[in-house]
Amino acid sequence: MTNTKELIDTRLSVLAGLDVSAINHAADMLTVQFGPLRETVTRKGTMKRVGLWALHVQCHWQIEQPGVVVATQDDLYGPDEKASLATERLEESLVRSRVTTVESVAGSESGALCISMSAGLHLVITPDGVPDNEDWRFFAPGVDANHFVIEGGVVDPPSLT
Structure with missing residues (x-):
């Protein structure tokens, strides 16, 4: 039997002590880069700056501080201009205007994830639990x-090979 919480905690423990280095979006998917940025070549042959680790979120998420919700997945729904403004605002507040460092990660059996960061910030990810729908990926x-x-609130089996 798969212990989802333990797998999440173990796999994402590498984030502790790393800075959030970039925030962006692809349609309504939140993308977060952690660790120093470096250049890599995409499958299309273009150069792209990426972190040591990336988190792509396609389910419910929110960034919060004590008593305040800073952003949610709803900020990325709708026209691309709206999503671009939202990620630009997050990039400015979490990357460019200050250093935001991961302090800890905590998973759950439901596939949920909470990344606790400096300044009392938390990225809280709650899977939709829809079978065959990807909730989030880390790589x-x-x-x-x-x-x-x-995927669907559980670890996708190929992740374990």
Whole structure:
């Protein structure tokens, strides 16, 4: 039997002590880069700056501080201009205007994840629990290795090979 909480905690423990280095979006998917940025070549042959680790979130998420919700997945829904403004605002407040460092990560059996960061910030991810729908994935960009994927609130089996 898979211990989802333990797998999440173990796989994402590498984030502790790393800075949030970039925040962006692809349609309504939140993308977060952690660790120093480096250049890599995409499948299309273009250069892209990526962190040591990346988190792609396609389910419910919110960034919060004590008593305040800073952003949610709703900020990325709608026209691309709206999503671009939202990620620009997050990039400015979490990356460019201050250093935001990961303090800890905590998973749950439901595939949920909370990344606690400096300044009392938390990225809280709550899977939709819809079978065959990817909730979130964690991986090292540009590295030929399996991605750790939560799909339908559970660990996608190929993540374990």
